[in-house]
Amino acid sequence: MRTIHARFFSRTIVALGLLAALATAQQADGAWDLLIKGGHVIDARNRIDRIADVAIKDGKIAGVADDLPAAQAKRVVNAQGLYVTPGIIDIHAHVYAGTGLRAYTGDLSVYPDGFTYRSGVTTVVDAGSAGWRNFADFRQRVIDRAHTRVLAFVNIVADGMSPRGENDPGDMQPQEAARVAKENADVVIGFKTAHYAGPGWHSIDNAVEAGRLANLPVMVDFGYLVGERTLKELLETKLRAGDIYTHCYSPFRTELLPDGTVNPAMRNGRNRGVLFDVGHGGGSFFWNVAVPATKQGFWPDTISTDLHVGSMNGGMKDLANVMSKLMVLGMPLKDVIAATTWRSAQVIGHPALGHLSEGATADLAVFRLEKGNFGFLDAAGARMDGSVRLRAELTLQAGEVRWDLNGIATDDWTQFKYVPRVEPKKPVLPGQSSR
């Protein structure tokens, strides 16, 4: 009996050993590249708003669950006390310096990667810096080179925000704009009209016509109220469901009536499906509009920067700062995140973005919600005090670490595996090969 038992046990042990070896092999093969552990995950599309772990493999989300095993990951990020969100989407920014001499945006545009990751942004939408005539140049110089995902509203005006301005109706060609959109369907998400100061509805009508031809939305900066143009006609007649009214907390187009109430045209537009975007910018977000509007329940659909040199060095600063401002106004964090992730993704027609579903591209941000005494400036320079501020700790694009404020995704230098330096680097002179 003893021998039989012994034989049975030894066979069992061999079998168990084989199973264990198999499991280890599978584990090594299926190991996650990164596990973000213990953070508060906010994913509007999947209705997640709780502490959970996020696993990443091969640049994609491998899973979100309550307690994923650390042993199965090559690297673990401790996200306790932090918020884990989909990569942030900024639907209004300026990242093309233009082809004109000292172009209007040439003085103001920024290069995307330098200003996106540090506030958790992984997708940025250029709002009409380029028009249908110079879009190819924008694509070649910026869109195809940046690591940040760059999408675009094509300006209905031929050269976009060039020194020639955006006022010549002869430059507004819906057929041409629609053609460029179709030829660049992977990156063009709509059309922009802005800063129009002439009479009539040329800029709006031509942008909407391009939108109709290409079946894409239009983003409107309503420019200057000249002649017969009214906010009422724009929002109740001209724009379609899915079109976007940016600069919604600006005072310049009767967004608030003289008695401080939200213009009924804003609500009527919203009821028709027109969307309202913050587009903070250098001159489009004012506390004396935002406070009364939000007190009356008029919250934005999407939160965006209108990023350019002027706004980033003024009251806007970056998207994390604008998101903080909406929190200071009383918008719950989960709504602020939705308005910069899943909602934005839907508004720009890219539903593969803005969430952490299994298999989605691992664009992801980790935020710290700082508590203290902070001041937030509006476009006029007025301050509002607040006690919370979002700060991006970690930004991943397709699983790659692009921003890590406090090094939570790396090792202490005493543990860090430095690449040994074999020989000093030699400079490569022009005309020489690097070999």
Ligand SMILES: [Zn+2]
């Ligand atoms: Zn803008």
